[in-house]
Amino acid sequence: MTATDTDAYASPLLGLAGAVAADPPDSGVAAHYGDPMREQRRLAVDRMDFVDLSHRGVVRVAGPDRLSWLHALTTQDVEHLAPGESASALLLSPHGHVEHALAMVDDGEAVWMHVEPGTAPQVVAFLESMRFLMRVEVSDLSAEYAIRWEPTAEGVTAEGVTAEGTAEGTTDHLTRQGADSLGGREIFVPRSKLAETARRVVEAAGDTGSAAGVREAAGAGDTAAAAGPGRPAGLWAYEALRIAAHLPRAGFETDHRTIPNEVGWLGTAVHLHKGCYRGQETVARVHTLGRPPRRLVFLHLDGSVDRLPGHGAPVTHEDRAVGFVTSSARHFEMGPVTLALIRRNVPVDADLLADGVAAAQEVVVPPDAGLHVRPKLRA
Known part of the structure; x- marks a missing residue:
């Protein structure tokens, strides 16, 4: 190399x-x-x-x-x-x-x-x-x-x-x-x-x-x-x-x-x-x-769809683009999962679509992340 x-x-x-x-x-x-x-x-x-x-x-x-x-x-x-x-x-x-x-x-x-x-x-x-x-x-x-x-x-x-x-x-x-x-x-x-x-x-x-x-x-x-x-x-x-x-x-x-x-x-x-x-x-x-412009989210994807969204694929909410997919994988326990970067003001309980695939949102960086609110990184 x-x-x-x-x-x-x-x-x-x-x-x-x-x-x-x-x-x-x-x-x-x-x-x-x-x-x-x-x-x-x-x-x-x-x-x-x-x-x-x-x-x-x-x-x-x-x-x-x-x-x-x-x-x-x-x-x-x-x-x-x-x-x-x-x-x-x-x-x-x-x-x-x-x-x-x-x-x-x-x-x-x-x-x-x-x-x-x-x-x-x-x-x-x-x-x-x-x-x-x-x-x-x-x-x-x-x-x-x-x-x-x-x-x-x-x-x-x-x-x-x-x-x-x-x-x-x-x-x-x-x-x-x-x-x-x-x-x-x-x-x-x-x-x-x-x-x-x-x-x-x-x-x-x-x-x-x-x-x-x-x-x-x-x-x-x-x-x-x-x-x-x-x-x-x-x-x-x-x-x-x-x-x-x-x-x-x-x-x-x-x-x-x-x-x-x-x-x-x-x-x-x-x-x-x-x-x-x-x-x-x-x-x-x-x-x-607080209030970063965008926030990282973890998405659980619909496992019935036999494809993973690629890097840069759009994430949408109510037919509006709100971010993009950053990384995707098939996890041995959780199935298809994705990280995505989305707008800060997207509701934390909103159902999203990642490249057209239904996705349930898990908060990583909260919308009001800052001095008193920290990201929820896993141990």
């Missing part, structure tokens, strides 16, 4: 039999490996297996001034981020619109972050433009490192930890485990390990890696999967869990005019009691006065 040519990227795990490639902007990794519902259940219930997120960008910021510098540039309080501690932050425009979301962890010498596919060069370019005389070094390491997500056992604290005891059985991988990690952890893995991971999955399957063999190896009792590196689960399974958790994703739940208040990022990616940063005036004003 190069830092910019994400369309040409193909993970070694796409070579496994049964793998079906995901659509842009997630090109290069698998949407599923032949059984998306089972893959999702094993992640959510059995707390097993892993998800290939190697198409995401990786950025590293080193130097003695890194924490104070990032503290001043981003929405998060990271000035005293401890080694191994994770954080989420945003880069905003001068008008408070979301430009980039950063998933960060500090290793004691540098802050590592992963970002949306294809955006690492933009993040690096912006950070470089803000260096001035600060003692920092910014690197795009997307060609050297990849991201893998795996669920953690119940009771594991949501703090940054080393990768000891991961599926690779090593201790040299940096791990991020934050409040937005879907009850799991993201591991920064040397890209050279991806082919080895694919080989181990094939060996665990026990029959040249056919889809049937992989399923059999992960069958009753999950003996082979537990003893080996685990099975890969596709991005459909991961996205379904993200949508069900009401977690926004940059480029999906955001457009060119989204502010953090609209999608539930206050408290997770925005610290409301830190010093000035670019775009803070807008965030603080809307938080103080």
Whole structure:
């Protein structure tokens, strides 16, 4: 993988039999490996297996001034981020619109972050433009490192930890485990390990890696999967869990005019009691006065309709367009579900249509979200 040519990227795990490639902007990794519902259940219930997120960008910021510098540039309080501690932050425009979301962890010498596919060069370019005389070094390491997500056992604290005891059985991988990690952890893995991971999955399957063999190896009792590196689960399974958790994703739940208040990022990616940063005036004003222009909602779709609304599909109320679909998935328990961004003044009990599909609304960001009313993000 190069830092910019994400369309040409193909993970070694796409070579496994049964793998079906995901659509842009997630090109290069698998949407599923032949059984998306089972893959999702094993992640959510059995707390097993892993998800290939190697198409995401990786950025590293080193130097003695890194924490104070990032503290001043981003929405998060990271000035005293401890080694191994994770954080989420945003880069905003001068008008408070979301430009980039950063998933960060500090290793004691540098802050590592992963970002949306294809955006690492933009993040690096912006950070470089803000260096001035600060003692920092910014690197795009997307060609050297990849991201893998795996669920953690119940009771594991949501703090940054080393990768000891991961599926690779090593201790040299940096791990991020934050409040937005879907009850799991993201591991920064040397890209050279991806082919080895694919080989181990094939060996665990026990029959040249056919889809049937992989399923059999992960069958009753999950003996082979537990003893080996685990099975890969596709991005459909991961996205379904993200949508069900009401977690926004940059480029999906955001457009060119989204502010953090609209999608539930206050408290997770925005610290409301830190010093000035670019775009803070807008965030603080809307938080103080309440009533963001739009609000994120979670929609339960009519399961009798055999299609999912695509990103950008219209959401309507009483024959009027009131917003758009941001992400859709089939959840293994709830059925078809969607996140959508709609006008603030749409009644919270209103029945909606998402691309013509009947949808029952569940509030994520209340219409009067602000200083005294917080988003209802799921634990």
